[in-house]
Amino acid sequence: MSLELQNIVKRVGADTHIYETSLKLEPRSFNVLLGTTLAGKTTLMQLIAGIQKPTSGKIFFKGRDVTGAAVQKRNVSMVYQQFINYPNFNVYDNIASPLRVAGMEAVEIERRVGKAAELLRLGPMLKRKPSELSGGQQQRTAIARALVKDSDIILLDEPLANLDYKLREELRDELPKLFADRDAIVVYATTEPNEALLFGGNTATMHEGHITQFGPTSSTYRKPHDLLTAQVFSEPPMNTAKVEKRGNQLTIFGNQKWPIGQAGSKLPDGNYMIGVRPYNVSPNKDGKALGSFDAEVLVTEISGSESVIHTRIDNSTWISQSHGIHALPLGSQAKLYVDIDQAMFFDANNRLVS
Amino acid sequence: MSSKTQNNKAWWLVAPVFIMVAFNALVPLMTVVNYSVQETFGDNVFTWAGVHWFQDVLHSERFHSALLRQLLFSGIVLAIEIPLGLGVALTMPRKGPWVSVCLVLMSLPLLIPWNVVGSMWNIMALPDIGLLAKVINGLGIDYNYTRQPVAAWFTIVLMDVWHWTSLVALLCYAGLVSIPDAYYQAAKVDGAKTWAVFRFIQLPKLKHVLTIAVLLRFMDSFMIYTEVSVLTGGGPGSATTFLSIDLVKIALGQFDLGPAAAMSLIYFMIILFLSWLFYTLMMKNEDA
Amino acid sequence: MAKISIENLRHSYLPFPNPDRDEDYVLKKLSIDWADGGAYALLGPSGCGKTTLLNLISGLLVPTEGKILFDARDVSRASPEQRNIAQVFQFPVIYDTMTVYDNLAFPLRNRGVAESVIDPRVKEIAGMLDLTSTLQKRASGLTADGKQKISLGRGLVRSDVAAIMFDEPLTVIDPHLKWQLRSKLKELHQRTRRTMIYVTHDQTEALTFADQVVVMNNGEIVQIGTPIELFEKPKHTFVGHFIGSPGMNVLPCEVKGGKASFAGQTIASENAANFKGQSQKLEIGVRPEFVSFAKTGIPADVVKVADAGRFRIVETRAAGSSIKLLLPEDQVVPTGKVNLAFDKAHTQIYADGWII
Numbered sequence: 001m002s003l004e005l006q007n008i009v010k011r012v013g014a015d016t017h018i019y020e021t022s023l024k025l026e027p028r029s030f031n032v033l034l035g036t037t038l039a040g041k042t043t044l045m046q047l048i049a050g051i052q053k054p055t056s057g058k059i060f061f062k063g064r065d066v067t068g069a070a071v072q073k074r075n076v077s078m079v080y081q082q083f084i085n086y087p088n089f090n091v092y093d094n095i096a097s098p099l100r101v102a103g104m105e106a107v108e109i110e111r112r113v114g115k116a117a118e119l120l121r122l123g124p125m126l127k128r129k130p131s132e133l134s135g136g137q138q139q140r141t142a143i144a145r146a147l148v149k150d151s152d153i154i155l156l157d158e159p160l161a162n163l164d165y166k167l168r169e170e171l172r173d174e175l176p177k178l179f180a181d182r183d184a185i186v187v188y189a190t191t192e193p194n195e196a197l198l199f200g201g202n203t204a205t206m207h208e209g210h211i212t213q214f215g216p217t218s219s220t221y222r223k224p225h226d227l228l229t230a231q232v233f234s235e236p237p238m239n240t241a242k243v244e245k246r247g248n249q250l251t252i253f254g255n256q257k258w259p260i261g262q263a264g265s266k267l268p269d270g271n272y273m274i275g276v277r278p279y280n281v282s283p284n285k286d287g288k289a290l291g292s293f294d295a296e297v298l299v300t301e302i303s304g305s306e307s308v309i310h311t312r313i314d315n316s317t318w319i320s321q322s323h324g325i326h327a328l329p330l331g332s333q334a335k336l337y338v339d340i341d342q343a344m345f346f347d348a349n350n351r352l353v354s
Numbered sequence: 355m356s357s358k359t360q361n362n363k364a365w366w367l368v369a370p371v372f373i374m375v376a377f378n379a380l381v382p383l384m385t386v387v388n389y390s391v392q393e394t395f396g397d398n399v400f401t402w403a404g405v406h407w408f409q410d411v412l413h414s415e416r417f418h419s420a421l422l423r424q425l426l427f428s429g430i431v432l433a434i435e436i437p438l439g440l441g442v443a444l445t446m447p448r449k450g451p452w453v454s455v456c457l458v459l460m461s462l463p464l465l466i467p468w469n470v471v472g473s474m475w476n477i478m479a480l481p482d483i484g485l486l487a488k489v490i491n492g493l494g495i496d497y498n499y500t501r502q503p504v505a506a507w508f509t510i511v512l513m514d515v516w517h518w519t520s521l522v523a524l525l526c527y528a529g530l531v532s533i534p535d536a537y538y539q540a541a542k543v544d545g546a547k548t549w550a551v552f553r554f555i556q557l558p559k560l561k562h563v564l565t566i567a568v569l570l571r572f573m574d575s576f577m578i579y580t581e582v583s584v585l586t587g588g589g590p591g592s593a594t595t596f597l598s599i600d601l602v603k604i605a606l607g608q609f610d611l612g613p614a615a616a617m618s619l620i621y622f623m624i625i626l627f628l629s630w631l632f633y634t635l636m637m638k639n640e641d642a
Numbered sequence: 643m644a645k646i647s648i649e650n651l652r653h654s655y656l657p658f659p660n661p662d663r664d665e666d667y668v669l670k671k672l673s674i675d676w677a678d679g680g681a682y683a684l685l686g687p688s689g690c691g692k693t694t695l696l697n698l699i700s701g702l703l704v705p706t707e708g709k710i711l712f713d714a715r716d717v718s719r720a721s722p723e724q725r726n727i728a729q730v731f732q733f734p735v736i737y738d739t740m741t742v743y744d745n746l747a748f749p750l751r752n753r754g755v756a757e758s759v760i761d762p763r764v765k766e767i768a769g770m771l772d773l774t775s776t777l778q779k780r781a782s783g784l785t786a787d788g789k790q791k792i793s794l795g796r797g798l799v800r801s802d803v804a805a806i807m808f809d810e811p812l813t814v815i816d817p818h819l820k821w822q823l824r825s826k827l828k829e830l831h832q833r834t835r836r837t838m839i840y841v842t843h844d845q846t847e848a849l850t851f852a853d854q855v856v857v858m859n860n861g862e863i864v865q866i867g868t869p870i871e872l873f874e875k876p877k878h879t880f881v882g883h884f885i886g887s888p889g890m891n892v893l894p895c896e897v898k899g900g901k902a903s904f905a906g907q908t909i910a911s912e913n914a915a916n917f918k919g920q921s922q923k924l925e926i927g928v929r930p931e932f933v934s935f936a937k938t939g940i941p942a943d944v945v946k947v948a949d950a951g952r953f954r955i956v957e958t959r960a961a962g963s964s965i966k967l968l969l970p971e972d973q974v975v976p977t978g979k980v981n982l983a984f985d986k987a988h989t990q991i992y993a994d995g996w997i998i
Contacts, residue, residue: 036818037816135688164687166687169888193817194951197948218949299826299828303849303869304870305873305929310825310829534733536733539722539731540731540735540796542702542722543728545723554748558739559738
């Protein structure tokens, strides 16, 4: 029951929205599309749903070519960023609507709606109209409607983006549980790397109409094939700089010397791009292979338990995210330590080499 | 990323419309084209006339003056109705019980059939019994639209303004209420005066609506027939003989089908061209 | 620039609220003092009244009761213009037909400032906001973050502004640009030292931006404090839950003779000794950051492990309650039966929701 996109291309006029892409989604999998606005996530979802047709390429579902099949024949459910419900139906009728369209028996409808409402904790609100619900409840109703029918494919397009932070946290926790025992392929689009990480499953990182990498979330995060994937999958943004490797030494920011560390020790001498995640840069001296640099503090952000220090070094911005409170004044010089063992090295073509 | 839903079967649903359009637009239009290039004396006997009728019409003094009148009329009507409608929309309430009262009152003139509008104003403006005429004459102004060209023009313009300003006002009102509150709040915070709010927020946000209003009012006023025909019949003399009225006179009054057909096509092309011109001018500088 | 004081402020959207019915009011008797030049945040869930409070301060609403003072001046009924407040809205509000330059100059021109004064001022602000290269472009062609910078710039450009208010300004901004814009805001605050008030439901934004955060719920202030105070010593379990990701673990407990116990185990806490009353709902509050695996302690089962990149969120169950803890990326996560220990200095007892 897998879904396969083969050499899909989507062009609209002179613009290419999706460059040649192949993707295979396994049955019962949770797949995240991660990328910025306009990276092509929505287009890809609409191609899967059949709302749009690819300019070229084929889509197979259960081994059958469904490229030309209409949306109605694909048995998909979709949840959008905006809370889309029928305004003049109450919650019960909203959830029941896809089943009624399918001509299901009333008893069965009641059983299924009851179950979906219970899962999403909508039980006490079944008689209310969408306008009488909070944003979180409206979105739950929309999700319940997607769950209630036995869809083969469930598409969620940034469903939590318009919700309050805490509600988002709650639903983010619940969603994978809801889909866990379903025989469906789930595709979830988001702009937030942290959301992708917490969901687990598989992640496809997208950038300007390309899928840069697709695989298990943890390995996409920890072993990105290239710099672009690493950058898309990093929040706060990944720190990068050019380095020169000579023997056991790295030269960075023009004249700083760093030890090579485990990550880059096997590399031949030469020029590389180094990528360091902000939480591997700290004002505290701990860890093993350490490089250090002095930088001008642009701004320090302190949340309750951590400090995020934005600095300027060699005309680029490096960010440090560390435990504890480090209130460094604006414009001061700070010494920051880098855990080079955790660094990533990219070659001239921005491919990960170590 | 805006992209439309695709479903090829939907084309079949459009088919009835195509057939309808073919019968009530394409077929009559082609008939007119047919007439415009041939000479006929009835009995379905046709002889080829080439572009003869077109040359005739384009060189005719009568056509020129009718066209000029028509342009003048549309110009005057647009110059009054658009600012007036916008002004009315700006003064209408946005909230509260008066909204619906205003909306109903505004739509009343739009509900009256065109020939009734003509008759109404005819009766109102009649020199001997009309209320309008009585009032104006009471002010010491000599007013008789059946004899004075200026009075006839005044009456027709007044009638059109009465009939159609509310359309412009309603369109503008719909545009105004769709402007988010945050814009007005930001303007307050920035210390903008009423004029600046109008100039930099309301007017730019109304651009699309105004374009539609101008197009609708232009096309309608350029094709005006019924009201004028009922009210003045094109007179006194030919003072209010617009293109549409002249066209009917030639076609049905004199049965000159060839010239009338050529004139219709030229008329059609003028409207098409001017509408395109308005649209392009107003949509110029539009961001992609 | 001004010190802002709010005295017994109450607000209702009803035309004739009943003064004895609390539910008629979206804001219930608030008092706050904000010093000149600080960075403040109003944090709370949707519907807690934070946007109402913001609009009352900026003068877009008139309060039902109570006073708002700028320095010693009562401005409760003054217009936004008289108050000299600038505001950045949730969705970017720009003047579409104007260039970026004209947008920035607009508030000054409205106040009749001479062009010779406007020009250097606009250029200075554009420099701070990295908008210099776009000054002559039409504002409508900019991206969402560029437009929000313009809104902010229109506030900064005036030297007489009493305060700049932000109403969830990062809603429409992508995460990677959020980081940039947020740190830019903070940097601008430190450079200009204007009073800034930031309304949000996002704890990260509130904590990183503000020197002092006002946490609101149901029209009331639950706690006012620095980010560190809110994190380390939440006064109410609501604050504990609302701030921190994931929020504080809240567990039912008993307190006898100055000792707290949960699931039959005595739990060392910072404040159990202070407890004198009785027959109240008692709870232990401890953040996931301060829970660790131990050889002995509270027996629990590991239920779920979520990977958050630099750390893992481990969910366990003990005596019918869920307890979450955070583990660094490189630490091995045990499975099955485990024992948990709480950090005493960060374990607090709450009675009826409030810290004792």
